[in-house]
Amino acid sequence: MTAEIDRAAEWIGGADAVLVCAGAGMGVDSGLPDYRGDEGFWRAYPPYARLGLSFAELADPGHFGADPELAWGFFGHRLDLYRNTVPHRGFGLLRGWHASTRVFTSNVDGQFQRAGWPEDHVGEVHGSIHHLQCFTGCSDRIWSADGIEVQVDPDTMRAHPPLPACPDCGGLARPNILMFDDFGWLPHRSDGPLEALTAWRRKHRDLVVVELGAGQAVPTVRRYAELASAATGKLIRINPREAEVRHGRGISLPLPSLEALSLIDSALTPAR
Secondary structure, eight states: OHHHHHHHHHHHHTOSEEEEEEOGGGGGGGTOOOOOHHHHHHHHOHHHHHHTOOHHHHSOTHHHHHOHHHHHHHHHHHHHHHHTOOOOTHHHHHHHHOSSEEEEEOOOSOHHHHTTOOGGGEEETTEEEEEEEESSOSSOOEEEOTTOOOOEETTTTEEOSSOOBOTTTOSBEEEEEOOTTOSOOOOHHHHHHHHHHHHHHHTOSSEEEEEESOOSSSTHHHHHHHHHTTTTOOEEEEOSSOOOOGGGOSEEEOSOHHHHHHHHHHHHHHHO
16 A cells, blocks of 8 residues: 555656546545445435435435425535535645646535635536526526525424525525436536636646545546546546556555545655
8 A cells, every 4th residue: 555655646746737536435534424325325314214215316306396395405404514514634635736736526515615726626517505596497597505594404304494596586496416317407607617627637648637535326526537547547546445446557545535645645745
């Protein structure tokens, strides 16, 4: 493991740029749940275990029409959780490694921005819980959720009215997040930074990709990391359970995110 850590530090120290690709596992060391499987999800949210509802079933936009108190109970709780979570020090370590660094993430929690990353340096492929849109689609407006408070009963995980409303039509609002079987999500807020990220990535020939906490169940982040590192083979995959790199290309670190980042940072420090 020491040799792999040293090799990762050598790659990063000599890179033209560093691309961070982060999944849900990146937030676990900040105390956030990773919702790994139904059992993991139910441990994080016991009321849903009693109802037999899975993460995929709850993250369905149809609930905003059929049972808005249930839908906003789930997303309102998550909004409050993410607002009150302090990002672990690994977010700052990544930002300090290279002058040219960008982020691609499937996380909707806004933790990179809370840790000081510039908004336009973070590509959020699944959107952000900190922004809202109209559920009925009266317009293509996307607005900030700042100031929105959702009161949730902790025993039932149902939201109390009034629920977040669209400023244009007065109808129900929903998070600007790509959910399962979601044909109503408005992607234009996410599209701009993602297109800029692709243009930035293509400018760098010696790009090192650091993938963190990205599992195989929803492989969006893994696929992007593998695509971005295809030319150089310089993929550093950090994952305590699924760290294997296909065909032996890259570095596999079967560790939690913060531990791996701290070890790499210690190996980088003498070189600095």
